[in-house]
Amino acid sequence: AQSVTQLDSQVPVFEEAPVELRCNYSSSVSVYLFWYVQYPNQGLQLLLKYLSGSTLVKGINGFEAEFNKSQTSFHLRKPSVHISDTAEYFCAVSRNSGGSNYKLTFGKGTLLTVNP
Amino acid sequence: NAGVMQNPRHLVRRRGQEARLRCSPMKGHSHVYWYRQLPEEGLKFMVYLQKENIIDESGMPKERFSAEFPKEGPSILRIQQVVRGDSAAYFCASSPGTAGDEQYFGPGTRLTVT
Numbered sequence: 493a494q495s496v497t498q499l500d501s502q503v504p505v506f507e508e509a510p511v512e513l514r515c516n517y518s519s520s521v522s523v524y525l526f527w528y529v530q531y532p533n534q535g536l537q538l539l540l541k542y543l544s545g546s547t548l549v550k551g552i553n554g555f556e557a558e559f560n561k562s563q564t565s566f567h568l569r570k571p572s573v574h575i576s577d578t579a580e581y582f583c584a585v586s587r588n589s590g591g592s593n594y595k596l597t598f599g600k601g602t603l604l605t606v607n608p
Numbered sequence: 609n610a611g612v613m614q615n616p617r618h619l620v621r622r623r624g625q626e627a628r629l630r631c632s633p634m635k636g637h638s639h640v641y642w643y644r645q646l647p648e649e650g651l652k653f654m655v656y657l658q659k660e661n662i663i664d665e666s667g668m669p670k671e672r673f674s675a676e677f678p679k680e681g682p683s684i685l686r687i688q689q690v691v692r693g694d695s696a697a698y699f700c701a702s703s704p705g706t707a708g709d710e711q712y713f714g715p716g717t718r719l720t721v722t
Contacts, residue, residue, distance in 0.1 A: 496650070528713075535612070535699060535713035536651075582650055592664065594641065594703070596711065598650030 494519040494585045498599035506607050507575055513568040513602045515583030525566040526584040526596065527557055536582065542566065543588070553577070578606045610635065612702050612714035613682075620720045627687040627694070629717045633702030640683045641711060642675060645697040657683060690721045 499514040517523065524543050528536040540551025547559040557568045566583060580601045587593040613632040621627050633640050638658055643651040644667075654667040657677035668675065672690075677683040687694055697718050701711035 498650075533715070535614075535715040536701075537713070538710050541710065584650075594639070594656055594709075594711075595653050595664070595667075596641075596643075596651070597653070598643075600648070600650045 494523060494587070494597045496583050496585055496597055496599035498581075498583055498602050500602050501600065502603045502605065504605045504607060505573055508572045510571050511569065511573050511577075511604065513581050513583075513604065515566045515568065515599060517564050517566065517583070517585045519564075519585060519587075521590070522588045523585045524588045524593075525557075525559060526586075527551065527555070527566070527568050528582045528584060528598075529553075530580040530582065530601075532579075539568070539581075573604070573606045575606050575608060577604060579604060612700055612712050614698075614700050614714035614717050616717060617715060618718050618720070620722060621690050622722055623691055624689050627690050627719055629685040629687075629698050629700075629719070631683040631685070631700030631702075631714060633683070633700075634712055637702035637704050637712070639703045639705065639709075640677050641701045641703075642683075642685050643699045643701065645699060645716070647696070651699060654685075687719075690719075692721050695719055695721045 495518045497516045526541045527539040540549045542559045550556045582601045583599045584596045640657045642654040645651045655675045656664040672688045674686045697716045699716045701713045703709040703711045
């Protein structure tokens with residue numbers, strides 16, 4: 493089974509500041525990794541995903557994440573945030589082979605609040 | 609290409625009533641997943657369906673919950689005899705395939721049990 497820990501439930505930052513949202517996972521098998529964003533009263537939108545290859549993954553809206561296998565982490569970063577980035581961010585994993593590889597396991601989410 | 613559609617967006621039921629949640633996947637997607645989001649929690653997998661087949665219902669509560677994805681029409685998540693603990697946001701996602709494929713999420717149905 494997999495589990496995901498998002499270390500910060502809330503992250504307040506000022507506009508144009510850099511931000512890092514932390515995600516650690518636990519799994520006995522190799523995984524795919526995902527970051528989703530949820531704006532108020534909306535569904536989840538995929539920001540980026542790691543399947544294989546380069547450990548630095550670039551996504552939409554200027555976000556990027558780095559897969560660190562030794563530290564079992566997949567932290568999300570943005571060098572300069574905007575007010576419009578205010579949302580809930582979810583890290584998720586799934587197995588990358590075998591059965592149940594469709595089953596996403598989510599963290600509890602990090603609420604990013606960007607203040608002017 | 610319309611996204612994943614869910615209706616209703618908000619549903620209020622009294623304890624003991626039935627709740628029916630509908631999900632229409634994206635065009636060309638034959639894989640549907642239901643997740644539940646309890647307050648201040650991440651999404652939890654409930655069930656995975658393909659047309660006319662339940663592939664994995666390991667996340668579904670054993671009683672009162674059922675899901676279907678008929679040959680024609682939307683996928684339905686049905687909750688019988690709802691209780692207050694069923695109050696949550698229920699999200700449907702669809703994908704064209706499985707392994708590593710992006711799951712596209714609908715806007716969710718927010719169920720409130722009074």
